[in-house]
Amino acid sequence: MADESWRLPSSVQQLAASTQEPPRQYLLREQEPLGGNLAGTEMPEPIPTIDLGLLSASNDAEEAAKLRSALQTWGFFKVSNHGMETSLMDSVMTTSRDFFRLPLEEKRKYSNIIDGKHFQMEGYGTDQVKTQDQRLDWSDRLHLKVEPEDERNLALWPIHPKSFRDDLHEYTLRSKRIKDDVLRAMAKLLELDEDCLVNQFSDRALTFARFNYYPPCPRPDLVLGIKPHSDVYALTVLLMDKDVAGLQFLRDGTWYNVPAVSNYTLLINVGVTMEIMTNGILKGPVHRVVTNSEKERISVAVFYGLDPEREIGPIAQMLTEDRPARYRKMKVKDFLAAHFEHFSRGERVVDSLRIRSRFLHACAGKT
Numbered sequence: 001m002a003d004e005s006w007r008l009p010s011s012v013q014q015l016a017a018s019t020q021e022p023p024r025q026y027l028l029r030e031q032e033p034l035g036g037n038l039a040g041t042e043m044p045e046p047i048p049t050i051d052l053g054l055l056s057a058s059n060d061a062e063e064a065a066k067l068r069s070a071l072q073t074w075g076f077f078k079v080s081n082h083g084m085e086t087s088l089m090d091s092v093m094t095t096s097r098d099f100f101r102l103p104l105e106e107k108r109k110y111s112n113i114i115d116g117k118h119f120q121m122e123g124y125g126t127d128q129v130k131t132q133d134q135r136l137d138w139s140d141r142l143h144l145k146v147e148p149e150d151e152r153n154l155a156l157w158p159i160h161p162k163s164f165r166d167d168l169h170e171y172t173l174r175s176k177r178i179k180d181d182v183l184r185a186m187a188k189l190l191e192l193d194e195d196c197l198v199n200q201f202s203d204r205a206l207t208f209a210r211f212n213y214y215p216p217c218p219r220p221d222l223v224l225g226i227k228p229h230s231d232v233y234a235l236t237v238l239l240m241d242k243d244v245a246g247l248q249f250l251r252d253g254t255w256y257n258v259p260a261v262s263n264y265t266l267l268i269n270v271g272v273t274m275e276i277m278t279n280g281i282l283k284g285p286v287h288r289v290v291t292n293s294e295k296e297r298i299s300v301a302v303f304y305g306l307d308p309e310r311e312i313g314p315i316a317q318m319l320t321e322d323r324p325a326r327y328r329k330m331k332v333k334d335f336l337a338a339h340f341e342h343f344s345r346g347e348r349v350v351d352s353l354r355i356r357s358r359f360l361h362a363c364a365g366k367t
């Protein structure tokens with residue numbers, strides 16, 4: 001039988017502890033589609049920061065203008081005055097760190113590989129390896145479905161550290177309020193009904209939490225923590241490591257470093273689902289994570305997606321005669337499956353959904 005062991009890469013954390021030479025599958029190729037130089041450029045301005053309290057309580061015009069500019073220029077921004085206590089963010093970070101410090105056998109109880117061979121989206125491990133020549137990321141992760149709540153697979157929710165489950169539950173309740181406030185502010189900017197975007201997320205909508213762990217890497221010049229991608233869901237709320245930087249966003253062909261700041265930061269970014277729903281007005285920015293030779297790094301991402309059983313496509317209120325649908329409709333679960341195929345090849349799923357411009361012109365010409 002053919003050797004299929006390449007489908008089951010070892011934990012990167014374990015690899016990092018035992019090697020000075022990352023294996024070939026982790027190394028950047030000569031021709032990288034989105035640039036092989038991993039040293040990013042400093043952002044030309046501080047990360048745009050939106051006072052969410054001010055924006056949602058009084059619809060402050062200055063904050064709304066800042067949000068518009070952040071969305072147009074970067075597709076991501078930091079939120080302040082968001083109602084999430086520092087102690088909760090600290091707890092989530094500490095619990096995440098404690099989880100990754102557990103012995104491998106303990107973490108493997110939550111493995112994303114079933115029966116030693118089948119990959120599932122949820123659980124502890126690495127990304128799915130689909131082809132033998134796929135470039136691998138220098139990170140491990142724990143990926144959990146948080147909503148719908150009745151679909152939580154608690155067998156994959158760690159019981160050590162003890163506070164893990166409660167912290168995650170509490171954290172995602174708070175994070176949901178932030179997501180709703182951001183969606184309302186975005187709807188206003190787009191001149192939609194205030195609840196138009198919030199209402200796209202029914203009680204069957206998906207929420208995932210992903211705990212990313214990047215061990216120190218002996219070759220940060222050649223190895224990425226996460227390959228370039230746009231997040232597939234609608235919105236991401238990212239809790240960043242306050243001590244170690246690594247995240248970079250691509251803008252006009254340049255990779256910009258998101259600096260680490262000394263207190264906990266919640267970064268919000270648009271994902272491809274939102275790009276499609278807004279008919280391309282909002283863009284899911286491409287980002288990646290670089291590695292660090294000395295320090296480990298942790299981030300916690302909460303992803304907000306739609307009900308997998310519904311269709312994804314531009315929302316009706318975003319379409320006009322001058323701006324017909326740019327993306328074809330598709331069932332959300334098929335769209336997500338297509339995304340994971342594209343991601344493993346370092347491509348963006350949204351490009352495959354685009355309605356070709358010739359067709360667009362033909363539609364625009366119709367009365």
Ligand SMILES: O=C(O)CCC(=O)C(=O)O
Binds near residue numbers: 226231238288299301
């Ligand atoms: O670790 C980070 O800062 C970003 C992680 C990320 O891009 C993701 O989980 O999709």
Ligand SMILES: [Fe+2]
Binds near residue numbers: 229231
């Ligand atoms: Fe991401």
